[in-house]
Amino acid sequence: MEYSSSEDEELVGDFIDAEDNTGTENIDQGTGVMASQIHGDDPCTGSMPPVIGNELLMAADVVGKNDEPRMGMEFESDAAARAFYNAYALRFGFGIRVARSRSERRKGIEVLVMKRFVCLKEGHHKKKPVEPSNKKKRRRLSIRDGCPAMMEVVRRGPDVWVITKLVLEHTHVIVSADRAWEVQLRRLSGKFQEHENQLQELRRNVFGDMNAQGLFNYLKKMQSENSRFFFSTQVDSKNCVSNAVWVDARARMAYTYFGDAVYFDTTYSQNENMLPFAAFTGVNHHGDTVVFGCALILDRTESSYGWIFETWLTAMDNRLPFSFTTDEGKGIAAAVAKIFPQCFHRLCRWRILSRCKKRLTDVCTRFPGLHDELKRCVNGCDTVAVFDLFWGSILDKYGLRDDNWLQSLYEIRDKWVPAYLTSSFFAELSLTHRVETVSRFYRNNFSSRVSLNTFISRFDQYVDGLYASEAQKDITSFSPEQFLKTDMVLEKQARSIYTRAAFETFQLELVEAMQHYAVKVQDGSYMKYYVERGGDPPTRHTVFYNVAEKKAWCECCRFAFSAILCRHVLSVFLLAGVIILPEPCITKRWTKKAKIGPELFGLNVGNGSGSADSVASRYNDLVRDAMRCAEKGAVSAGSFRVAKEVLCKAFMEIRGLGEKLNKDVLHSASSR
Numbered sequence: 252m253e254y255s256s257s258e259d260e261e262l263v264g265d266f267i268d269a270e271d272n273t274g275t276e277n278i279d280q281g282t283g284v285m286a287s288q289i290h291g292d293d294p295c296t297g298s299m300p301p302v303i304g305n306e307l308l309m310a311a312d313v314v315g316k317n318d319e320p321r322m323g324m325e326f327e328s329d330a331a332a333r334a335f336y337n338a339y340a341l342r343f344g345f346g347i348r349v350a351r352s353r354s355e356r357r358k359g360i361e362v363l364v365m366k367r368f369v370c371l372k373e374g375h376h377k378k379k380p381v382e383p384s385n386k387k388k389r390r391r392l393s394i395r396d397g398c399p400a401m402m403e404v405v406r407r408g409p410d411v412w413v414i415t416k417l418v419l420e421h422t423h424v425i426v427s428a429d430r431a432w433e434v435q436l437r438r439l440s441g442k443f444q445e446h447e448n449q450l451q452e453l454r455r456n457v458f459g460d461m462n463a464q465g466l467f468n469y470l471k472k473m474q475s476e477n478s479r480f481f482f483s484t485q486v487d488s489k490n491c492v493s494n495a496v497w498v499d500a501r502a503r504m505a506y507t508y509f510g511d512a513v514y515f516d517t518t519y520s521q522n523e524n525m526l527p528f529a530a531f532t533g534v535n536h537h538g539d540t541v542v543f544g545c546a547l548i549l550d551r552t553e554s555s556y557g558w559i560f561e562t563w564l565t566a567m568d569n570r571l572p573f574s575f576t577t578d579e580g581k582g583i584a585a586a587v588a589k590i591f592p593q594c595f596h597r598l599c600r601w602r603i604l605s606r607c608k609k610r611l612t613d614v615c616t617r618f619p620g621l622h623d624e625l626k627r628c629v630n631g632c633d634t635v636a637v638f639d640l641f642w643g644s645i646l647d648k649y650g651l652r653d654d655n656w657l658q659s660l661y662e663i664r665d666k667w668v669p670a671y672l673t674s675s676f677f678a679e680l681s682l683t684h685r686v687e688t689v690s691r692f693y694r695n696n697f698s699s700r701v702s703l704n705t706f707i708s709r710f711d712q713y714v715d716g717l718y719a720s721e722a723q724k725d726i727t728s729f730s731p732e733q734f735l736k737t738d739m740v741l742e743k744q745a746r747s748i749y750t751r752a753a754f755e756t757f758q759l760e761l762v763e764a765m766q767h768y769a770v771k772v773q774d775g776s777y778m779k780y781y782v783e784r785g786g787d788p789p790t791r792h793t794v795f796y797n798v799a800e801k802k803a804w805c806e807c808c809r810f811a812f813s814a815i816l817c818r819h820v821l822s823v824f825l826l827a828g829v830i831i832l833p834e835p836c837i838t839k840r841w842t843k844k845a846k847i848g849p850e851l852f853g854l855n856v857g858n859g860s861g862s863a864d865s866v867a868s869r870y871n872d873l874v875r876d877a878m879r880c881a882e883k884g885a886v887s888a889g890s891f892r893v894a895k896e897v898l899c900k901a902f903m904e905i906r907g908l909g910e911k912l913n914k915d916v917l918h919s920a921s922s923r
Contacts, residue, residue, distance in 0.1 A: 318335075318339075319339060319419070320335070320336065320339060320402050320414060320417055320419065321414065321417070322414055322415070322417055323413060323414060324413070324414045325407075325411055325412065325413050325414075326404065326411075326412045326413075327410045327411070327412070328410065328412060329363065329366045329404060329406075329412055331412070332366070332368075332402075332404045332412050332414075333349075333366070333368060336368045336402050340370075345370050345371065345372075345400070345421060346370070346371035347368050347369065347370060347371065348368070348369060348371055349366060349367070349368060349369075350367045350368070350369040350373060350374075350401070351365070351366070351367040352365060352366045352367070353365040357616045360608055360612065360615060360616055362406070362612050362613075362616055363406065363612070364405060364406045365403065365404070365405050365406070366403070366404055367401060367402070367403040367404075367416070368401065368402045368403070368404075369398075369400065369401040370398040370400040370401065370421060372396050372397075372398040372421075372422075372423055373397070373398050373399070373400065373401065374397065375396070375397055396422060396423060397422060398421050398422045398423055399418045399420065399421075399422065400418050400419060400420060400421045401416065401417070401418050402414060402416070402417050402418075403415055403416035403417070409613035409614070409617070410613070467484055469704065469707075470482040470484070470495075470497055473497070473499070477499065477500050479499075479500035479503060480497070480498075480499050480500055481496075481497065481498045481499075481503065481565075481566040482495070482496065482497035482498070483495070483496050483497075483562045483565075484496075485555075485558055492547070492549070493549055493550055493555065494546065494547060494548055494549060494550070494555050494558055494559055495546065495547040496544060496545070496546045496559055496562040496563050496566070497544065497545055497546075498531075498543065498544035498545075498563065498566040498567075499714075501714075501718060502531075502541075502542055502543050502544050502714075503566065503567065505533070505535070505541045505542075505543065506533070506543050506567050506570070507570075508535075508536075508840070508845055508846050509533045509534060509535050509536070509541055509678070509840060509845075510533060510543065510567065510570065510572050511533075511572055511573045511574075511676055511678060511840065512533055512534060512572060512573060512574045512576070512676055512677050512678035513531055513532070513533050513543060513572040513574070513575050513576070514531075514532050514533065514575075514576040514577075514599070515529060515530075515531055515560075515575065515576070515577045515578075515583070516529060516530045516531075516532055516578075516689055516690065517529045517548070517577070517578050517580075517583070518578065518602070518690045518693070527547055527548045527549050527551075528545070528546070528547060528548075528693060528706075529545070529546045529547075529548055529559070530542055530544070530545050530546070530689045531543040531544040531545070531546070531563055532689060533572075533678065534678040534679070535721055535845075536750050536752075536753065536840055536841055536842065536843075536845035536846075537721060537724045537728075537750050537751070537752050538680050538750075538752035538753070539717070539720065539721065539724075539752075540689070540717060541717065541721070542689065542714050542717065543563075543567070544563050544566065545710070546559045546563070551580070551582055552582050553581075553582040553585045553586050554586075555582075556582050556583050556585075556586035556587075557585075557586040557589055557590055559586075560586055560587065560590040560591065561590050564590065564591075571591060571593055571594055572591075572594055573594065573595070573675065573676050574594060574595045574596075574597060574675045574676060574677050575587055575591050575594040575595070575596050575597070576596075576597045576598070576599055576677065577596070577597075577598065577599065578598070578599055578602050579598055579602070579603070584596070595672070595674075595675040596666070597666060597667060597672060597675070597677065598663070598666045598667040599667070600629060600630075600667045600668070600669070603660065603667055604622075604625065604626055604629065607621075607622050607625055608622055610656045611651075611654070611656070611657075614649055614650075614651065618649055621645075621649055624645055625645065627641075628641040628642055628645060629668055629669070630669065632669075632670050633669070633670060633673075633792075633807040633808075633809065634670055634792075634806065634807065635670050635671060637670070638664075638668060638670040638671075642661065669812065672812065673807065673808030673809070673811055673812050674808060674811055675811070675812070676811060676812065676813075676814060677812060677813070678813070678814075678840075679812065679813050680752060680753060680756040680813055680815060680841075681756055681759075681813065689710075689713070692709075692710070692713045696709045696710075696713075722885065724750070724751070725843075725846075726887075727751070728750045728751055728843045729843060733746055733751060733754055733755070733758075736758060736761075736762055737761065737762070737765070739761070739830070740830045740831060741761065741821075741824070741829075741830060741831070741832060742758065742761055744831060744832055745757045745758070745761075745832065746758075748832075748837060748842050748843065749841055749842055749843070750841060750842065750843055750845075753815065753841035753842070756813075756815050757815055757816065760815065760816060760817055760818045760821055761818075761821055763784075763818040764818040764819075764821035764822040764824075764825060765822075765825070766784055766785060767782050767783065767784050767785075767790075767818055767819065767822040768782070768783055768784075768785075768786060768822070769781070769782045769794070769819075769822045769823045769825070769826040770782075771826070776797060776799065777795045777796065777797050778795065778796050778797075778798070779793065779794075779795055780793070780794040780795075780796065780823045780826070781793060781794075782794055782805075782819040782822045782823065792805055792806050792807055792819040793805070793806045794806075794819050794820055794822075794823045796820075796823050796827065798827075800835070801833035801834070801835055801836075802833070802835050802836075803816075803820045803823060803824070803836070804820075805817050805819045805820050807819060810836070814838035814840065814841060815838075815841065816832075816836055820836075877898070880894050880897070880898065881894065
């Protein structure tokens with residue numbers, strides 16, 4: 252099931268449902284039974300038909316029970332209490348909703364401590380003052396008539412919720428169970444139309460007065476200013492934008508250097524109150540964020556994600572990354588499997604770990620160190636055996652063997668735990684290194700009052716800042732200011748080759764290597780070593796080293812994961828007398844010359860011809876050279892003047908050559 256932002260927001264604040272915005276078309280006015288909601292909260296929150304079906308099944312599981320609510324009755328969770336009251340309400344023929352919930356801060360964490368479920372006809376409709384406006388408003392009938400029926404549960408312990416307030420009497424007519432089910436099921440089909448209406452409303456919220464043509468014109472203008480700007484929009488039969496993808500020229504160029512590991516960030520597109528924005532991002536040679544493109548996703552379905560991925564891949568000349576990281580979601584997973592079949596699909600572990608305190612509220616309240624311990628387990632274990640042992644010890648220590656959420660995470664551990672992902676490259680300098688994604692920008696720059704045009708303009712400025720920062724770091728990387736911690740040639744060589752961020756990671760591994768002891772246990776073409784830290788057997792790692800090919804392999808597989816040598820291999824190098832880093836052990840994407848020379852993979856744009864004689868190929872080749880010139884020339888005033896002079900001189904010579912060619916053609920034609 253896809254992650255919903257409401258899971259994050261449920262614990263925030265003291266929420267009182269003062270007024271129901273529910274329309275009356277899906278409500279039985281006599282009984283208050285709501286078909287579109289099925290005893291849920293507000294039906295306008297974008298819940299989908301599968302969710303409705305699950306609510307019905309949940310109620311069906313307990314509808315046959317003869318229990319009725321009573322004071323002091325206990326439940327293992329607020330969800331269990333709601334399911335019970337759902338079943339009871341369905342059996343007696345009335346609808347319910349959550350009227351109030353309350354949270355308390357315990358040891359720095361917001362903890363849900365109370366929920367009140369009421370009849371749909373509880374309370375009275377508030378009359379709002381009439382404001383002069385030309386805007387037409389839909390007239391809605393209120394179903395509320397002051398019905399007092401309610402059930403309130405309060406948390407009394409980690410897994411104990413108790414009924415503390417209860418009113419069973421209603422002030423209106425209620426229907427039989429058969430009648431209730433009939434009303435529910437008859438109205439279910441209308442939910443699909445409601446979903447379409449919600450999409451239309453979302454489009455209006457996102458684009459404002461800008462329809463599909465307006466967005467198209469904006470993107471077309473961007474393309475007219477730079478022919479390598481790529482965009483595509485998906486429009487429905489009503490000329491409403493369903494999805495959109497755009498990739499600027501710099502992003503396409505950056506992808507040729509750093510497109511080996513891509514992260515599709517949908518963190519804030521999943522919040523219904525936010526812009527459905529997503530970004531394709533990666534990591535440059537400085538370990539910083541680089542943007543590979545953007546998307547608007549109004550309908551989070553497999554087909555929509557599939558169109559987004561396929562369109563973006565077209566912009567990148569169908570060059571697949573080595574790995575593709577996303578958030579959880581069945582729709583995303585299915586689309587990735589279809590469009591990126593050869594890429595390793597990873598789930599974002601930072602997103603998963605961020606949910607720990609919300610999913611394990613009770614335990615984290617009693618044991619504040621649990622969250623950090625889970626992070627150490629996930630990020631600090633470099634082998635499967637060590638991870639499994641550490642994970643099991645945490646479950647036993649905190650009594651979490653039966654926790655369904657942790658069990659579900661363990662079942663998909665090969666999709667997000669680094670110890671299981673060592674065979675794929677993810678451009679992470681270290682397991683604790685977290686690249687700041689566009690989430691922070693999005694969080695600080697978007698609200699319901701910001702127009703789409705304004706948001707895109709701000710995002711362009713944000714991306715400009717990223718490139719400016721990268722250019723500045725390119726300059727500073729060539730000045731050897733980092734302090735050396737040893738007198739080894741290996742370290743001096745690494746400083747001269749790697750960018751600062753990559754060198755700092757290498758330096759840390761080299762210093763750690765000096766605390767390890769390597770012992771050769773087998774000769775041959777691949778010599779075998781055991782490497783331990785301080786002679787501690789539990790820290791033992793096996794390393795194989797081929798002297799002839801100058802290649803090394805460690806069971807921690809850190810080099811495959813991050814492309815920086817691990818401490819275990821470096822320890823073997825120290826023992827074997829290797830004083831210069833072998834060429835196979837240096838990955839260009841982390842070096843100061845990452846953007847000099849051949850790209851990671853070439854990018855063709857246009858008719859797809861690979862012929863050097865085609866106009867499109869010559870054009871693309873010149874554009875790449877011009878972009879390199881612009882990138883370096885914009886760094887300082889001096890380099891700008893040089894670049895400007897060279898480009899102007901080249902343009903004058905090219906124009907002169909063209910004029911001469913035209914004269915020759917005219918002279919040849921006139922002489923016939």
